[in-house]
Amino acid sequence: MRGTGREKYVGPLLPARPVASTFADMFSIPALNPALAPAIQHKIDHKxxxxxxxxxxxxxxxxxxxIQQTLTPTLHQPHLLVFAADHGIAREGVSKYPPEVTYQMVLNFVQNGAAINVFCRQHGITLKILDAGVAGSFADYPTVIDQKIAPGTRSFLHEPAMTAQECTRALEAGAAVVREVxxxxxxxxxxGEMGIGNTSAATLLMHRxxxxxxAECLGRGTGLDDAQLRHKAAVLAAAAETHAHLTEPLDILAACGGFELVQMAGAMLQAAALGMVVLVDGFIAxxxxxxxxxxxxxxxAYCVFCHQSDEAGHARLLAHLGAWPLLQLGLRLGEGTGCALAYPLLLAAVGFLTEMASFESAGVSQAVTPPAV
Incomplete structure (x- = not known):
């Protein structure tokens, strides 16, 4: 008989690895070479x-x-990785849902019942579910990839969410799965992500x-009412004060993040290092x-911003990054759903560039510049 999965996790955690001498040793991401830009623009303009x-x-x-350094780009074997983890901060009453929903939703993914399952099926995207740090065992569910750093983070209201070594291991774990993909x-x-309490972690990271x-980073998450939102604001203000002395990015990420957020960060960095197109979902991603x-x-430079979430801080975060999202549908689900919905637009962009006729090939006259008066 299968257990509930919510028993105390006693299986092997992701093994510790030597910490990189510097974080820069873990990734090498080349700046995009702009030399091809004039030829790309000429091809676009002459359609x-x-x-x-x-x-x-x-x-x-x-x-x-x-990104691909070519005039004939192609998209192959699209993948969507959903990282799941529990958050100690959820015990402080910052979410409308109890922490056990993280585990339950992972089972929903496994059983193909979530929105992301539907959208990935529709668009031919391979979906992988990863346990980055859920407080429960998925030993009976072999399709869940075990990358558990620990069964949930600590509450960052009182202490860092994770240790520096746990943070580095999470970054490496996210990178490792991308190399396999x-x-x-x-x-x-x-x-994509799943983790009750993770809008609080994302809000604090945005603020720092x-x-x-x-207040400009804060939102209602899973649908808090006004009183619940005030409580969340008070908790996060206190947490921000707890970690106000931190200045280094890795220290801030370890103190305020979640295992799924850190593994996503590692996955994005590795994908860019490998020259992939990186699809960015909503507020938490x-x-x-x-x-x-x-x-x-x-x-x-490798990132395509798929949509603007309905979470209050996302528009400001996109503006801070100078990002122009492809879609604005009022989504606030997470799971990577915005990536799956936007992917057909990438196919359209590649399709018009590689398949649409040029003026020359179609024998169509181009616009005429009026003579100077």
Whole structure:
């Protein structure tokens, strides 16, 4: 008989590895070479359309070409990784749902019952579920990839959410799974998450890394009412004060993050290092990227921002990063759903660039510049 999975986790945690001598040793992300940009723009501008008529798709096509350093980009074996973990801060009453929902939702993913399962099936995206630090065992569910650092973080209201070594191991774990995915031929990767309490972690990371007032980063998460939101604000203000002395990005990430956020950050950094197109989901995924970018700013050039979440702080976070999201649908689900919904737009961008006729090939006259008066 299968247990509930909520028993105290006694299985092997992700083994400790030597900590990199410096974090820079873990990733090498090249800046995008702009030499091809004029040729890319010429190809875009000479398609059978008015200049700029495909709007944001043109910028998306240009970015994919620069990432892949080619005039004929392709997208292969798209993958979406959903990282799940529990948060000690959830015990402070910052979420509308109890912590056990994290475990229950992972089972829903395994049973193909979640929105992300539906959207990945619709668009031919390979979905992988990863236990980054859930307070329960998935030994009976072999499709869940075990990357558990610990069965949940500590409450960052009182102490760092994780140790420095746990943070580094989580970054390495996120990177390792991307290397495995890349070996299948994947060159476009999205990350999603599940973790009750993780909007609180994302809010605190946004506050610390952007310098914006906490009130401008705060949102209702899973649907808090006004009284619950005031309580969440008070808890996070106290937590911010607890860790106000920290200045180094890795220290802030360890103190205020979650195992799924840190593994997402490592996955994004590794994907960029391998020259992949990185799909960025909503508020929590963007907060993970923000942390990654504080460690390696070059990662941002590889990122496609899939949507603007309905979570209050996301629009400000996107503005801080200078990001232009593809979709604005009022989503606030997480799971990587925005990545899956936006992926067809990447296919469209690549498709028009590689398949649409040029003025020359179609024998269509181009626009004429009026004579000077």
């Amino acid at each position: 059978t359309k008015p200049l700029g008529a495909l709007g944001q798709l043109e910028g998306l096509a240009r970015q994919i070409c620069l 890349a070996a299948t031929g994947c060159n476009v990767l999205g990350c 890394f952007t310098g914006l007032p906490l 963007t907060a993970a990227l923000l942390a990654a970018a504080r460690l390696h700013p070059e990662v941002l």
